[in-house]
Amino acid sequence: MHRFEPCLNFIGGRWREPKTGQYGDNVNPANGEVLGVWARSGPDDLDDAVRAAREAQAAWRLVPAPERAKVLRRVADLLRDRKDEIARTLTMEMGKVIEEARGEVQEAIDMAEYMAGEGRRLFGQTTPSELPDKFAMSVRVPVGVVGIITPWNFPIAIASWKSLPAIVAGNAVVWKPAEETPLTARAFVEVYQEAGLPAGVLNVVFGDGPVVGEAMLHHPGIDVISFTGSTETGRHIASRAGANLKRVSLEMGGKNAITVLADADLDLAVDAILWSAYGTSGQRCTAASRVIVEREAEEALLARLLPRVQALRVGDGLDPAVNVGPVIHEEALAKIDRYVRLGVDEGARLLTGGRRLTEGPLARGFYYAPTVFAGVRPDMRIAQEEIFGPVLCVMAVDSFEEAIRVNNGVRYGLSASIFTRDVNRVFRAMRDLDTGIVYVNAGTTGAEIHLPFGGTKATGNGHRDSGQAALDVFTEWKTVYVDYSGRLQRAQIDNN
Ligand code: UN1
Numbered sequence: 001m002h003r004f005e006p007c008l009n010f011i012g013g014r015w016r017e018p019k020t021g022q023y024g025d026n027v028n029p030a031n032g033e034v035l036g037v038w039a040r041s042g043p044d045d046l047d048d049a050v051r052a053a054r055e056a057q058a059a060w061r062l063v064p065a066p067e068r069a070k071v072l073r074r075v076a077d078l079l080r081d082r083k084d085e086i087a088r089t090l091t092m093e094m095g096k097v098i099e100e101a102r103g104e105v106q107e108a109i110d111m112a113e114y115m116a117g118e119g120r121r122l123f124g125q126t127t128p129s130e131l132p133d134k135f136a137m138s139v140r141v142p143v144g145v146v147g148i149i150t151p152w153n154f155p156i157a158i159a160s161w162k163s164l165p166a167i168v169a170g171n172a173v174v175w176k177p178a179e180e181t182p183l184t185a186r187a188f189v190e191v192y193q194e195a196g197l198p199a200g201v202l203n204v205v206f207g208d209g210p211v212v213g214e215a216m217l218h219h220p221g222i223d224v225i226s227f228t229g230s231t232e233t234g235r236h237i238a239s240r241a242g243a244n245l246k247r248v249s250l251e252m253g254g255k256n257a258i259t260v261l262a263d264a265d266l267d268l269a270v271d272a273i274l275w276s277a278y279g280t281s282g283q284r285c286t287a288a289s290r291v292i293v294e295r296e297a298e299e300a301l302l303a304r305l306l307p308r309v310q311a312l313r314v315g316d317g318l319d320p321a322v323n324v325g326p327v328i329h330e331e332a333l334a335k336i337d338r339y340v341r342l343g344v345d346e347g348a349r350l351l352t353g354g355r356r357l358t359e360g361p362l363a364r365g366f367y368y369a370p371t372v373f374a375g376v377r378p379d380m381r382i383a384q385e386e387i388f389g390p391v392l393c394v395m396a397v398d399s400f401e402e403a404i405r406v407n408n409g410v411r412y413g414l415s416a417s418i419f420t421r422d423v424n425r426v427f428r429a430m431r432d433l434d435t436g437i438v439y440v441n442a443g444t445t446g447a448e449i450h451l452p453f454g455g456t457k458a459t460g461n462g463h464r465d466s467g468q469a470a471l472d473v474f475t476e477w478k479t480v481y482v483d484y485s486g487r488l489q490r491a492q493i494d495n496n
Helices: 043-060 067-080 083-094 098-118 157-168 184-194 209-216 233-243 265-282 295-310 330-347 360-364 400-408 423-432 469-473
Strands: 010-013 014-016 023-027 036-039 127-129 136-143 145-149 172-174 200-203 224-229 245-251 256-260 286-296 349-352 371-373 389-399 415-419 437-440 475-483
Touching: 010 043, 010 136, 010 184, 010 330, 014 371, 023 200, 023 295, 036 184, 043 145, 043 172, 043 200, 043 209, 067 098, 067 157, 067 184, 083 098, 083 184, 098 157, 145 157, 145 209, 157 172, 157 184, 157 224, 157 469, 172 209, 184 200, 224 233, 224 469, 233 245, 256 265, 256 400, 265 389, 265 415, 286 295, 286 400, 295 349, 295 371, 295 389, 330 349, 330 389, 389 400, 400 423, 415 423, 469 475
Parallel strands: 145 172, 145 224, 172 200, 224 245, 256 286, 256 415, 286 389, 371 389, 415 437
Antiparallel strands: 010 014, 010 200, 023 036, 127 136, 136 475, 349 371
């Protein structure tokens, strides 16, 4: 018997024990307490889930899309009813502060409403035929069974970005949530179930990436893999799934910069830097981990920024007075600290932070002091590699052109931001920043769900989550010609 009600797999509409009989612990990063256990599944559990998904999809694809959308509308309503409770769960198992957790649940609600509307669109195209009495059109059809692999940093928002468009488009889903956030995943599944989603359309298999995730890449019953996580894992997924001719959509790392030009509103820029660098303890793929500032404004910016960083309250995210919660686990803490040591060795100036926090109750959790480096050169590893923690690198540049070059001079390309009042530079930056998302006079975080989300270079592989673009991942184009002439018309022959 378990001390907790375990997070079981959800297959074919039923909660099921893993065939392995094994479970993993779910730990609260704020205090190290075990919150529950999750099914540590094996390939056999995945097989069952894929079988259930294939069966269910055969019927689900025939349900009219506006009817499918009704389930999504109920998902939105139920999430709204449970917003506070799910947000608390989310904060307890992944650490982000409660205000942000509520924002994240809101992101899933917004996505459910938006994608419910898509049930009445799912637009195709009609195109004139080159022959008389012939009609040509292309329609979106579901791909089949979609495999979804989601991270712990946005356990419900990212799951919503992927599952809702997949489902409204007529696919069935097999979802492997992150090991760190099973309770949030379970709550989302309960919502789908209560909303009346037919059994088997959404299946969940908890487990380790190298076991369940890996098996998904090879499973012949899965047609598409949609993944958000690290670039290293994404590269592995792309090569394995590519060899099996699966479509793969990848959202990976970031090394996002906020550029502050000398004419910027510095107070506004500081507000944005704080929010984008230290929100979610820097554990967002959109987090700002670099500030590129025109040299003449550097001193004034740092003078405003440092006291604000030092005033951030670090602690358990359930306390509404806390600004920055813990990081996800001990290994993350160790990685962040290694990068900070490396930054010092590379010759960057550590202005504040740079250590684990262990005062009083913080000793039981995984807390890192909000950190600022100045004097960072663009070629340093701390300026190039994703740290995924509350560490900011400030770099001075001598011109707008150099700022753009430094922004673009990393292997990632998710989000970029620029603060300036010069409209000409706004449009030049919009054109020349090479990321998938550009913000003007706002931080690098806070994407809205009805616009495409994704990045260039090592951040993505050309696909987008969110917005209508998400449908491109989960549908195929089917081209249909209807010849109503009553005779054989030969394209390219009879009309020349
Ligand atoms: C992520 O970190 O993977 O734009 C997603 C944002 C959020 C989503 C972040 N809406 O910061």
